[in-house]
Amino acid sequence: TLVDRRLLCEAGDVAPGGMLKIQPEGLDPILVCNVDGKLYAVDDECTHAIASLSEGRLQGNIVFCPLHGGSFDVCSGKAKSLPCKQALRTWPIEVADGKVYLLLK
Ligand code: FES
Numbered sequence: 547t548l549v550d551r552r553l554l555c556e557a558g559d560v561a562p563g564g565m566l567k568i569q570p571e572g573l574d575p576i577l578v579c580n581v582d583g584k585l586y587a588v589d590d591e592c593t594h595a596i597a598s599l600s601e602g603r604l605q606g607n608i609v610f611c612p613l614h615g616g617s618f619d620v621c622s623g624k625a626k627s628l629p630c631k632q633a634l635r636t637w638p639i640e641v642a643d644g645k646v647y648l649l650l651k
Pocket residue numbers: 592593594595596597611612613614615616617628629630
């Protein structure tokens with residue numbers, strides 16, 4: 547299978563402990579998170595209601611939703627605290643030459 551690599555951002559755009567919301571064309575917004583120097587990508591929209599997780603808070607590998615305070619593990623996508631129950635979609639990414647790519651099948 548051919549993998550389509552889509553440029554998301556520069557690796558340096560997301561500092562350790564930081565997150566960045568990106569809107570790739572034709573896809574839902576994606577949240578790139580830097581957990582101790584390693585990057586992870588998940589859907590930006592909370593699975594509980596309509597809220598952008600980029601406006602919340604990242605603490606280690608846990609992102610807290612700005613609307614009702616529920617949380618997710620950005621590495622696994624799993625919901626970690628109520629009212630969030632449904633996991634966030636996680637996206638495979640690749641970092642090459644200082645650029646972050648989304649891998650689409
Ligand atoms: Fe995120 Fe409710 S919308 S916890």
